[in-house]
Amino acid sequence: MAKILVSDDDPHVLRVVSLLLEHAGHEVVKTEDPLTVISLANRAKFDAIILDVMTTPVSGLEILQALRSNAATSSVPVLLLSGRAISGRDRVRGLREGADDYLVKPFEPEELELRVKNLIAWRARGGEEGDEENGPRAGTSRADESSGPCLGRYEIREVIGQGTMGTVYRGWDPRLERPVALKTIRLDSVIGESQRRAMVSRLRHEAVTVARFNHPNIVAVYDMGDTEDSAFVAMELVDGVSLAHYLAVVGALAIDKLVPVAAGIARGLAAAHAREVIHRDVKPGNVLLGRGGGVKVTDFGVARVVSKVSDELMHLYGTPGYVPPEALEQQPYTQAGDLFGLGVTIYEALAGYHPLGGGTLQETIQKTLAAKITPLSEQVQEIPADFEEVVMALLSREPRRRPSAESVAEFLDHAAAVGNLRWTAEDLPQDL
Numbered sequence: 001m002a003k004i005l006v007s008d009d010d011p012h013v014l015r016v017v018s019l020l021l022e023h024a025g026h027e028v029v030k031t032e033d034p035l036t037v038i039s040l041a042n043r044a045k046f047d048a049i050i051l052d053v054m055t056t057p058v059s060g061l062e063i064l065q066a067l068r069s070n071a072a073t074s075s076v077p078v079l080l081l082s083g084r085a086i087s088g089r090d091r092v093r094g095l096r097e098g099a100d101d102y103l104v105k106p107f108e109p110e111e112l113e114l115r116v117k118n119l120i121a122w123r124a125r126g127g128e129e130g131d132e133e134n135g136p137r138a139g140t141s142r143a144d145e146s147s148g149p150c151l152g153r154y155e156i157r158e159v160i161g162q163g164t165m166g167t168v169y170r171g172w173d174p175r176l177e178r179p180v181a182l183k184t185i186r187l188d189s190v191i192g193e194s195q196r197r198a199m200v201s202r203l204r205h206e207a208v209t210v211a212r213f214n215h216p217n218i219v220a221v222y223d224m225g226d227t228e229d230s231a232f233v234a235m236e237l238v239d240g241v242s243l244a245h246y247l248a249v250v251g252a253l254a255i256d257k258l259v260p261v262a263a264g265i266a267r268g269l270a271a272a273h274a275r276e277v278i279h280r281d282v283k284p285g286n287v288l289l290g291r292g293g294g295v296k297v298t299d300f301g302v303a304r305v306v307s308k309v310s311d312e313l314m315h316l317y318g319t320p321g322y323v324p325p326e327a328l329e330q331q332p333y334t335q336a337g338d339l340f341g342l343g344v345t346i347y348e349a350l351a352g353y354h355p356l357g358g359g360t361l362q363e364t365i366q367k368t369l370a371a372k373i374t375p376l377s378e379q380v381q382e383i384p385a386d387f388e389e390v391v392m393a394l395l396s397r398e399p400r401r402r403p404s405a406e407s408v409a410e411f412l413d414h415a416a417a418v419g420n421l422r423w424t425a426e427d428l429p430q431d432l
Helices: 011-023 034-043 060-068 088-097 109-124 142-146 193-211 243-249 255-274 302-307 335-351 361-370 385-394 405-419
Strands: 003-007 027-031 048-052 078-083 101-105 154-162 167-173 178-186 221-226 230-235 240-242 287-290 295-297
Touching: 003 011, 003 034, 011 027, 011 109, 011 361, 027 034, 034 048, 034 060, 048 060, 048 109, 060 078, 060 088, 078 109, 101 109, 154 178, 193 221, 193 230, 240 243, 243 287, 243 335, 255 287, 255 295, 255 335, 255 405, 335 385, 335 405, 385 405
Parallel strands: 003 027, 003 048, 048 078, 078 101
Antiparallel strands: 154 167, 167 178, 178 230, 221 230, 240 287, 287 295
16 A cells, blocks of 8 residues: 555546545545645655646646755645647646656546556666566556466466456356356455455345346346455456447447347346446446347446445445436435436437537536536437437436436337337447
């Protein structure tokens, strides 16, 4: 666990960044006043400092310059947060002043964690070159280093994903002779054996809950186990790509393709909600498009367990831009929160851009809290009025006004049946 000082004069951004780092197992000291950074850094030893470039009354670059000119803080790794509006000249200045890395807002939570983790590790090695020419080594994790060739009875074949919770491996079950996906959840941030046992117990409970029902639109959970520093879930290995990857490479979906995909997501959510299972992180990255034509929602149950590592984080767990307004205001996360994430996902997949996205994380949060979203019909031509009404209702500021997953699934299934709309294997390019 590292001790990190975070400074940002925007309280919303400061809170989100701090919570993400705490979730990753770090101790965080935060301040909205950039003038206090130097005194705080002089009084305590920090493993890293995160500064926003655009702060008042002094900028992050000025603070960086002061840190580097002070013998006590000259070697502390510094990560600068900047918006897209920051010019290349200002970034060059920051690097010349001694910044170790930049992160442009908005950013993915796992990108923040990995940059901080790699920055600390790189500086601990003395900033040696060799692993990478330009500094920190990306994409490594404790799970990669300590897992070995097996997790429980499962053989590890290769790494297929990396996130804030841990690593995802392609594995093989020698007993049942079938491929599996092995999703690890780091326990190295859990303090105390009793807390660790409690987290493993919760994970086992959630895995059992999801494994008890089989649904074609939910990635099946097969098993769970734990090692010294991580727990893992063995689940169905889907041959395909995430909806997020599809949108990034191919682009927005036409409505005749979006409707059956969205119907599959809604059916998966409806089945889970019927069992009182809440996802808590519905987004394109957690929707898998199979090469056989299937649409599956993944990570059910896992989100609930990880969110409980921190009681404060429990109400905010998820990805900024998909988190519902009420969660940002510290209200309980309910099934309606999943429906908000569904609405954002549908809008993004159809319009080709995120309805709450902005140049900065601050703008994304503010747009979410205001829930003032441009009507879908102003972004996409020839959208049926009843379809737009459902999507905009999902994006409502008030949770009670959002329709249930079951009613959304029924609406979309009817629309797909009337129009003979299907998502098939031919809709997924083989070169993705």
